[in-house]
Amino acid sequence: MASISKKMQLSVIILNYNVRYFLELCILSVQNALVEIDSEIIVIDNNSQDDSCEMMKTRFPNVKLIQNSDNVGFSKGNNIAVAQAKGEYICVLNPDTVVAEDTFIKILAFAQRQKKLGIIGCKLIDGSGNFLPESKRGVPTPWVAFTKIAGIYKLFPKSKLFDQYYAGHLGENQTGKVDILVGAFMFMKRDLYLEVGGFDEDCFMYSDDVDLSYVVTKKGKSNFYFHETTVIHYKGESTVKDGTYMKRFQESMNFFYKKHLKSNGLGSVFFSIFMKTGILFFFSIRKLKNQTQQKLVPTTYHLYSTSTELQNKLALLLQKKVTLHNFKTEKGLISSLGTNNQSIEIILDNEFISFRECISFFEFAKNSGFTFKIKPQNANFIVGSNNSNDRGEVIKIE
Numbered sequence: 001m002a003s004i005s006k007k008m009q010l011s012v013i014i015l016n017y018n019v020r021y022f023l024e025l026c027i028l029s030v031q032n033a034l035v036e037i038d039s040e041i042i043v044i045d046n047n048s049q050d051d052s053c054e055m056m057k058t059r060f061p062n063v064k065l066i067q068n069s070d071n072v073g074f075s076k077g078n079n080i081a082v083a084q085a086k087g088e089y090i091c092v093l094n095p096d097t098v099v100a101e102d103t104f105i106k107i108l109a110f111a112q113r114q115k116k117l118g119i120i121g122c123k124l125i126d127g128s129g130n131f132l133p134e135s136k137r138g139v140p141t142p143w144v145a146f147t148k149i150a151g152i153y154k155l156f157p158k159s160k161l162f163d164q165y166y167a168g169h170l171g172e173n174q175t176g177k178v179d180i181l182v183g184a185f186m187f188m189k190r191d192l193y194l195e196v197g198g199f200d201e202d203c204f205m206y207s208d209d210v211d212l213s214y215v216v217t218k219k220g221k222s223n224f225y226f227h228e229t230t231v232i233h234y235k236g237e238s239t240v241k242d243g244t245y246m247k248r249f250q251e252s253m254n255f256f257y258k259k260h261l262k263s264n265g266l267g268s269v270f271f272s273i274f275m276k277t278g279i280l281f282f283f284s285i286r287k288l289k290n291q292t293q294q295k296l297v298p299t300t301y302h303l304y305s306t307s308t309e310l311q312n313k314l315a316l317l318l319q320k321k322v323t324l325h326n327f328k329t330e331k332g333l334i335s336s337l338g339t340n341n342q343s344i345e346i347i348l349d350n351e352f353i354s355f356r357e358c359i360s361f362f363e364f365a366k367n368s369g370f371t372f373k374i375k376p377q378n379a380n381f382i383v384g385s386n387n388s389n390d391r392g393e394v395i396k397i398e
Helices: 020-033 052-059 073-084 103-111 142-149 190-195 208-218 243-261 266-292 308-318 327-336 355-364
Strands: 010-016 039-045 064-067 089-093 117-125 176-178 185-189 222-233 300-304 322-325 344-349 370-375 381-384 393-396
Touching (some): 010 020, 010 103, 020 039, 020 052, 020 103, 020 355, 039 052, 039 073, 064 073, 073 089, 073 190, 089 103, 089 190, 103 117, 103 185, 103 222, 185 190, 185 208, 222 355, 300 308, 300 327, 327 355, 344 355
Parallel strands (some): 010 089, 117 222, 300 322, 300 344, 344 370
Antiparallel strands (some): 117 185, 176 222, 381 393
């Protein structure tokens, strides 16, 4: 009797562009999260000029690697990878993310309970443990875009009228239906992805996730924000916030409007002028904020590990005292450290601390005046980001 082949459950798609160290951390976390799942990881590289591909071949020889000869953009890159995926479900994942060991188990279980499943997103936090509101969003109609750019949504954070942009009807610790999800983490059935044509390749980047989310809802499917697992998104590692970024962001918003929301005459002219003015204002404020924001230079370091060898190496490298703590017995110590006008950095050693514990620690200690870094297992570097506007930092340990 012929055996019936079982379909692979999940394909995790990671599109990389010049973020070699964040990619290594990401894949380590994904591998740990897939131990009990019939799955595959596909990394597609958009012609990175760092040693991302060399690292992949050396450290992760069993991970499928697709190397593009050009930077074909977010949409086309992911479409190429999904075409080769074998999983019933796919997860499009940014390379500057860290997932927990039970992330995919929880989301798979949730997905299998839904009847008209669209896309699932999850709770995202930045490198300082703060919730990223773009984890759940509404359709960016001209009104919704106006409330976002003008900052009105901040005055009415739970209003259905004024806070549609960040789906204010749903709290960060509430699972529920939303219209739009962010491309850093998008989980869905592969057949649905192919049915709607995947990411629209006419959009190079920035509104591709909005477009895909919107198209899926038009198919009568339900998109969900799922709060029961948290993922770190260091955010912005693959993109420099320069003039080119601004131009492409504006083009992407115009792309979505013309494709889905276009009206004739004055409405179209108004939206175009509004978007140009709004985006210029938004990025001017961000640029000013980045210029005035002082880069934190840690004065003291606290290492959560059991390795005195790592402690000594870091102390020598950083030229500062590094205090060693046992995570299992001294986790609560952080609440009593106190800043005392000092800049304190917490380093979590993934050799002894799981990714789920790292993520939980970020959330536990957020807004305490600390910065965080993770030392990946069997790696010679520590990596982290101090806020959602920070490109992040990698420190090599020789």
